[in-house]
Amino acid sequence: MFTLIFLAALVVMVLTKLWLASRQIRHVARHRGAVPDRFADTITLSAHQKAADYTIARTKLSMIEVLTGAAVLVGFTMLGGLHALNQFWLQVFDGGGYFYGVALVASVALIGGLFDLPFSLYGQFVIEQRFGFNKMTFGLWLADLAKMAVVATVLGLPLLLAVLWLMDQAGTYWWLYAWLLWVGFSLLLQVIVPTFIAPLFNRFEPLADDSLRERIEALLRKCGFASKGLFVMDGSKRSAHGNAYFTGFGAAKRIVFFDTLLARLDGEEVEAVLAHELGHFKRRHVAKMMAVTFALSLVFLAVLGWLATREWFYTDLGVLPNFTTSNDALALVLFFLALPVFTFILGPLASQSSRKHEFEADEFAAHQTNAGHLVSALVKLYKDNASTLTPDPVYSAFYYSHPPAAQRIDRLLSYA
DSSP states (O other), X not given: OHHHHHHHHHHHHHHHHHHHHHHHHHHHHHTTTSOOGGGTTTSOHHHHHHHHHHHHHHHHHHHHHHHHHHHHXXXXXXXXXXXXXXXXXXXXXXXXXXXXXXXXXXXXXXXXXXXXXXXXXXXIIIIHHHTTOBOOOHHHHHHHHHHHHHHHHHHHHHHHHHHHHHHHHSOTTHHHHHHHHHHHHHHHHHHHIIIIIGGGTSOEEEOOOHHXXXXXXXXXXXXXXXXXXXXXXOGGGTBSOOOEEEEOOGGGOEEEEEHHHHHHSOHHHHHHHHHHHHHHHHTTHHHHHHHHHHHHHHXXXXXHHHHTTOHHHHHTTTOOOOSSSOOHHHHHHHHHHHHHHHHGGGHHHHHHHHHHHHHHHHHHHHHHSOHXXXXXXXXXXXXXXXXXXXXXXXXXXXXXXXXXXHHHHHHHHHHO
């Protein structure tokens, strides 16, 4: 019975994603020929058409990714790929143990990653290159890949071993202790990522522009916000896209600007963008999202704790459970392979919540700075990042974490 439920959910997910993507492609292509009236004075037709072509190219690639991901998932489950891997590692490690569990999880992650690599390469060196955004060399891409693998191993291996130990030793409520471990680990990452991990990939230098720094520090004082520093990141060595963000929390909070962003915006626009980011903190959006994430992870781990003891959970997904050794690692892998099929429907709710937060942060920025400056900054970013001004309404409602350009700017102008 669960086999039919799983396959039906998978088909619904794949068809929905393909339908949404096809809607996006048709809608963007249909409006490619004219700049929307709202942007007619600020966006040229050639820039509008570039954004349309870029959006269509990325969306077409995503459709192939959806089909490939579904095929890989079926290969792991219904076609016996995970069962074969499980039997192989059981023989290698003579019937089980923690190293068997680590090997099983790592091999599934590695195989999934190998299927993702062609899409990463094509996206970076074909699509991004075609539209003038790629600044990476192939050597830098390989170096990043190697660094990410090392970081994932250094951080992920101890966490995985700890979870497998809890599953084996902590009894019926192991999932509760695993959840507490996960919460602690996630909070720790908020401290170590900006300080130790991010510098492995990019160079961070203190903001050198004295007038801009004074403007920003005045805004921070006005908003009652303290940070560990203002930094400029060399994003231009990888991409022509621009951005700004906050990272960390408590004493580890940092404000980071891409060098590409500072090159495009004037001081008033940078201040307005920063005020928007400050709005997320002042409205406690980060804390709210983390609380929701932690609550959902507790529910998922509790469900895993129940499913791990059900034989049908394994057999109905194409895997024969272990009868002479622990099923902990097998249950862990199988659950997280199948989970996205059933949580796909939560995507629009998360997107809607995120868009609500963006509107709230815009409102905060409009009251702390000049709404017109944020509008002009956004228009420049839409143009420079080739963001389509005419997304399909259904697609954007399902996927977009930020409001579509016209909605966002209309709301900002109403604040002004």
